[in-house]
Amino acid sequence: MGLHHIPKFRKSERVTMAQTSRKDSILRKVAALTVWATYRKVEVFRADTTTSDPGPLMSTSNHFGGFLDPLLMMYAMPRRPRFIARDVIWKIPLVKSFMNWLGAIPVHKAEDRDKGSNDKMFASCYDALEEGGHLLIFPEGITRDQPSIGKVKTGTARIVMGARNSGAEGISIVPAGIHYEDKASLRSRASIMIGAPIKLDESIAQFVKPGQDPGPDNREAVRALTDEIDLRLRNVAPDFDDWKEATSLTRAAEITLSQIGGPDHVVSIAQRDILAGMLADSSEEARTAIHTSLMDYEHELQALALTDEDFSKSTDRSLLWELTKRLVIGLLLLPYAILGLIIHIIPFLIVKGVGLLRLAPSAMASLKPIAAILAFGLTWGVIAWRVLSTFGWISAAAALLVVPLYGVAAVVLWERVQFGARTFRARRRRGVTGSVEDRLLHGRRQVVSEVLSAL
Secondary structure, X not given: OOHHHOOOEEEEOOOOOOOOOHHHHXXXXXXXXXXXXXXXXXXXXXXXXXXXXXXXXXXXXXXXXOOHHHHHHHHHOOOOOEEXXXXXXXXXXXXXXXXXXXXXXXXXXXXXXXXXXXHHXXXXXXXXXXXXXXXXXXXXXXXXXXXXXXXXXXXXXXHHHHHHHOOXXXXXXXXXXXXXXXXXXXXXXXXXXXXXOEEHHHHHHHHOOOOOOOOOOOHHHHHHHHHHHHHHHHHHOOOOOOHHHHHHHHHHHHHHHHHHHOOOOOOOHHHHHHHHHHHHOOOHXXXXXHHHHHHHHHHHHHHOOOOHHHHHHOOOHHXXXXXXXXXXXXXHHHHHHHHHHHHHHHHHHHHXXXXXXXXXXHHHHHHHHHHHHHHHHHHHHHHHHHHHHHHOHHHHHHHHHHHHHHHHHHHHHHHHHHHHHHHHHHHHHOOOOOXXXXXXXXXXXXXXXXXXXXX
16 A cells, blocks of 8 residues: 555536525635634545535535534535534524524433424435535534544434435535634635545445335334444544644655655645655554654754754745745735734733643634634624714725735745745754754654655
């Protein structure tokens, strides 16, 4: 087995099918704007057999990022999905109104203390799928801080089999894996891998034995379909035994893909995780060899205060051109960025303060973007209100358009300053010659060699 055995996914632009309502269009645009503001880069990859049919669609996804997960799925999928979420969320008055406006469907979990029934939930899902709608469910049922897929519940299989029995035709079940560079950090990267669908009408015989009921009360068939959903979700989502394994194998995978792709190649988060997942299935001896070579290489890097990216690119001439280009753009943005920093310093400090709270990464992944949306949104609203009271509606509308752009200029300039600082440090420390540089080159090649040997 080698790198050519990595599943074939094509990088895709956002696919947008005709929206059923003005609300759908508005919500997708809001999701795209929020994703753009939250992440430095988001990539979407699709399997060659990914469906784009307009028929009923049930999307399933891992649930590592809390509030961010449905946001990214709304951004990446061809149609806006209706979310299936725990009914405890509806107990918060303002959130209840918002969830109802979104068309979300509440589901009751048996472990919740209060009594409840899911009859209404199933009926709503059946109706939505019969009408050719798009539903999104997180089949693990909880947000996870572990780097692995939890037990996939049977609810997804019961919904689609029940909807099919009720008359829904052409249901597709699509797995989607969400990969985070750092889910608790703003302006990081993310990737979404959308896998091959299960076309229920075509494959129902695979799960239902001849003569058996093809409905949701057939426990054996429901379990078989759930196992297939579980398998396909693990094929596109991160799934490691523990954080030590996840960190070690993803770093080794990223170094390998960077080495093979060349100094200008940007490794996607999803491709890195897929290769790391393949390494996780290798022998314990192979994984130990990868970890040992990685530790040796990173020890040499740390001695020079370098990262692998710094070392691999610092001798490439194109880096100097990239640095020059970024600095020129930064200088052009400087006056706007300074104004943007002055305007946004308070909401920035609020978000920074939220980031200092000692919370689980999954909780931080939800809290941080919500805090950013509220803090920056309130700032823009106050400025627009003050402009409105002084200069009128036209000026207020202009302020709502221009003020966020000043904030964007500040973010862009800051990222360029960080890039320049990293490049300067790398080049200054590349004054090493002979044995030290040779050891770095040897260490990097050794990591790649162990990875390729493990495949």
